[in-house]
Amino acid sequence: xxxxTQSPRHKITETGRQVTLACHQTWNHNNMFWYRQDLGHxxxxxxxxxxxxxTNKGEVSDGYSVSRSNTEDLPLTLESAASSQTSVxxxxxxxxxxxxxxxxxxxxxxxxxxx
Amino acid sequence: xxxxxxxxxxxHVQEGDSTNFTCSFPSSNFYALHWYRWExxxxxxxxxxxxxxxxxxxxxxxxxxxxxxxxxxxxxIKGSQPEDSxxxxxxxxxxxxxxxGGGTRLMVKP
Numbered sequence: 001x002x003x004x005t006q007s008p009r010h011k012i013t014e015t016g017r018q019v020t021l022a023c024h025q026t027w028n029h030n031n032m033f034w035y036r037q038d039l040g041h042x043x044x045x046x047x048x049x050x051x052x053x054x055t056n057k058g059e060v061s062d063g064y065s066v067s068r069s070n071t072e073d074l075p076l077t078l079e080s081a082a083s084s085q086t087s088v089x090x091x092x093x094x095x096x097x098x099x100x101x102x103x104x105x106x107x108x109x110x111x112x113x114x115x
Numbered sequence: 116x117x118x119x120x121x122x123x124x125x126x127h128v129q130e131g132d133s134t135n136f137t138c139s140f141p142s143s144n145f146y147a148l149h150w151y152r153w154e155x156x157x158x159x160x161x162x163x164x165x166x167x168x169x170x171x172x173x174x175x176x177x178x179x180x181x182x183x184x185x186x187x188x189x190x191x192i193k194g195s196q197p198e199d200s201x202x203x204x205x206x207x208x209x210x211x212x213x214x215x216g217g218g219t220r221l222m223v224k225p
Contacts, residue, residue, distance in 0.1 A: 040217065041217065042215045042217040042218050043159070043204065043206075043215040048212060059214070090158065090159070103149070103161035103164055104149070104161070105161070106158035106159045106160075109158060
């Protein structure tokens with residue numbers, strides 16, 4: 001069955017370290033997204049991609065970067081982790097639809113703690 | 116930044132009660148309104164995608180309505196069951212990305 005996976009599921013790191021969170025989907029979806037979820041804020045968009053070599057900044061992109069070298073993967077990198085980036089991170093994907101009227105399918109989430 | 120608001124933030128009901136909650140969003144540049152159900156320790160799961168003013172969608176005991184002119188959508192749950200306990204998220208689509216509301220956390224007591 002097609003699916004979307006994230007790894008690791010839990011991560012503890014130290015301030016200043018570079019961290020990469022993986023997202024892999026097997027639906028062959030063109031669109032992929034990274035969100036963070038914090039108390040009182042719901043889901044906030046960090047970065048998104050509409051296809052290979054395409055990346056775009058979302059609402060809270062500072063301190064994060066993504067790259068899209070193939071259809072299946074959109075890794076999220078925290079260049080220099082900060083305590084404010086302690087959060088739960090969700091990856092999502094959807095079929096190619098320029099108006100984004102398609103449902104987004106979410107991964108299981110990665111819980112990141114920055115000490 | 117688009118303002119998408121959900122109310123109430125949380126709701127406690129008894130099993131068998133019917134309930135509803137609201138998602139408010141900008142009435143301009145509307146492309147779609149999404150509803151998701153999010154159980155604790157799981158991923159958000161899609162309930163509905165609504166695109167047309169006056170849309171009504173139904174899945175079992177859950178239904179939703181859409182008013183794009185005034186910028187709101189209602190989600191209704193008829194005869195709530197404990198397994199309906201979850202956070203219900205709406206997301207507004209202005210054509211390039213989804214902006215999520217803060218969610219309504221529903222707790223159904225047996």
